[in-house]
Amino acid sequence: MEGKLEVRILTNLFFFAVVVALVVFFLVPQVEKELPQGVFYKEDVPLPTNLHPTVEKRKDQLVEKVKGAGINIVITEGHRSVERQDKLYEQGRSSNGQIVTHARGGESYHNYGLAIDFALEHEDGRIIWDTEYDGNGNGRSDWLEIVKAAKGLGFEWGGDWENFKDYPHLQMDFGLSIRELKRGKRPEVDEYADEE
Structure with missing residues (x-):
């Protein structure tokens, strides 16, 4: 019993x-x-209005590194406002177009200045998102060469995600979740990668 x-x-x-x-x-x-802002996270911590200095620096290093390898990279987006994020979220849902994000405003690392998106410039000047394009003619995908260089600089690639593959997306989360960022936590300027 x-x-x-x-x-x-x-x-x-x-x-x-x-x-x-x-x-x-x-x-x-x-x-x-x-719920309105402030219920679960701090109202008094403003959202950044540009890229985090480390992300900005690493973005510039990435551009220089791949250009040196003959790859024409284009940074298509960096910091993104909450309003722009909401418009992108509506795309393919309540507005025309294809779904490009699953993140609403405040739920993307772009909103905190911690992410960039990239594309390639074709030899004819068009901006392309072709992950197999080999513009520098070395027998390897320019896209994957960029990803490898970005990872070497400390970026995480959206193409590695399990649920939603975001191939143009690179981010540095500094160990912070979106939930922590929404609650007002911010990365320090010097707490991420060592100088090369």
């Missing part, structure tokens, strides 16, 4: 823990999206 009671108690505790975990991981983030 006593053993059955212990099993029942442990089973109930297990199911309670599962319910709590589901609420924490699925419901709380959804509620955060719906």
Whole structure:
């Protein structure tokens, strides 16, 4: 009798823990999206208006490095306002076009100056997003050469993500989640990569 009671108690505790975990991981983030700013994160911490200095520096190093390899990279986007992010989110949903993001305003590393997007400039001057294009003629994809160089500079590539592949996207999160950024935490200027 006593053993059955212990099993029942442990089973109930297990199911309670599962319910709590589901609420924490699925419901709380959804509620955060719906509530006004300041309920779950600080109102007094302004959003950046440009790229983080380390991201800016690494972006410039990336451009120089791949141009030296004969690759014509174009940085198509850096810091992005919340309003622009919301417009991009609407694309393919409530406005025309193809879905390009799953992040609403405030939910993208671009909004915190921690991400850039890139493309290639074709030899005829067109901007392209062709991941197999070999403009420098070395037998390797220019796109993947850029990705390799970017990773060497400390960027994370959106093409490595499990759920939504974002091939033009590079970011430096400094170990901070979007949730932490929304709550007002910001990376320090000198806390990321060492000088080369």
